[in-house]
Amino acid sequence: MLLSIMEPIAPDNYVAFTFFLGYIAMFAASIFFFVERGSVDKKWKMSLLVSALITGIAAVHYYYMRDYNLATGDSPTFFRYVDWILTVPLMCVEFYLLTKLAGATKKLLWKLIFASTWMLVCGYIGEAFNPGGDAATSHSVTWGILSTVGYLYILYTVWIGEVALLAEKSNSETIKKGVRSLAWFVLVGWAIYPIGYMCMDGGWLSSIMDPASIDVWYNIADAINKIGFGLVVYTIAISESNKQLAN
């Protein structure tokens, strides 16, 4: 019954295939993080819940995005940004939760949430409200620069600024290494998004990469970034909980 109402995915439709793969992977990761909450110390439960929420929210969106893409053949920009606007601030929450014990304040949390929301809202305006024609490039670049300001702020905070300093202060090698691993995700993993943005019509790299194929890269990067992010948090939580037990 279920198979009869599903749109078939053509073997060469890599966009739909990666949407499907992304959905399955994130759904599985979500269950894993949720179940593993029981294996960690109380103070790490919230971090794992947030990890489960990130992949869970993404799984739901990927389910819709796959259907949307199969039905229309278009890139599901709207659903993608709805997904990002919910999950990316949550990824920033992870930084706060990890460094909370070293003295991270709510102010840091809100600054990171604001920066990530700013980055995504500007990116969405740049991508979804592009007027096309002669004005396409200036619109795309203006909103691209504004969006990048948010990204660079997060990058600075996690690599050099407050989060990096708090991790250093935490006296825990696991947290230091964990925060550094998450910072690598922001630097390398998140770099795919501005590159993807530049590949759309009017963008600088539009002649290098077909805007349609960027969905494949987004899907792969999203899965690696979100699940990888969660796995790093999980590793820290397990390691710190075991230390707690040993003491």
Next chain:
Amino acid sequence: MNKLLFIYIVICYLIASVFTLENTITIQNQLLGSSILVIIFGIPHGAIDNILFLTESNLSKKVFYLLYFLSMLLYCFLWFISPLYSFIFFLFMSAYHFGESQLSNYNIEINFSKFIFLIWGVALISTLFLYNAEELSNLFNSYDDTSNFSIIFKYNVLDFLFYSSNFVIVLSLLYLKINKLITNEIFSTELFQIILLHITFFIFPVIISFTLYFVFLHSIKVLLQEYSYLEQKISGLNLMKFIKLLAPFTLLSLFFFIIFILISNIYNIDISLLLFLIISISVITLPHSISMTSFYDKINFK
């Protein structure tokens, strides 16, 4: 990632945005921006070789200056005899200098560390040249006295150097990591930086690409190392005092450069501006890189 790498990424984003808006950046604007940055950071980073070398050294000032200017004169003479070999020597010398400045602060204790320095620099320069081969070849061919430099783009020499040096440098980093001579963090940062340089050299024109590397990842880095070394040697050193130390030889270099431009305009000297620039930079680089090797030996010894 350190602050300089962060600044480098920010500048790359900004230049990419300008390229998107304007479609291109004119050669004049590229040269203008590059010259300003090189004057502010590039020339000063080699302007205190005397202080760095003579600190904790038995050599007298007179002997140092004599050797310094003698090496410059000798190199000028070499340029006079064989421009092509001088140019190739310049490329390899610069390669070693860049590699040394990139990797010296890790204090890698292995016998072939100097070979790794050279290979890192060869990877850098061959990548820059290979991705911008057409642009550079046209540039060299646009003047009679530099046209024979484009020989480096023939016979697949550049391709060989590009693939082999990049392969060897990644292999060397892996070796250092496996043998715990560098940390995972250093390994990841170095690998990331190599990839970043490849992207930069691939997407930007040669002048912008080289300026970005030379100013942000080399000159400013060296200036910071010099400042931090001198801070321990000179009591009460601050930014103003440091700038005062850098000023004399920076201004002297600029003075000689302007004088030459004026003389060449008045007397119509038979040398292209491009060749003059290459010769000037190379003869300054030779004693500078020797001084810096001594400087890195000192800071690593500490």
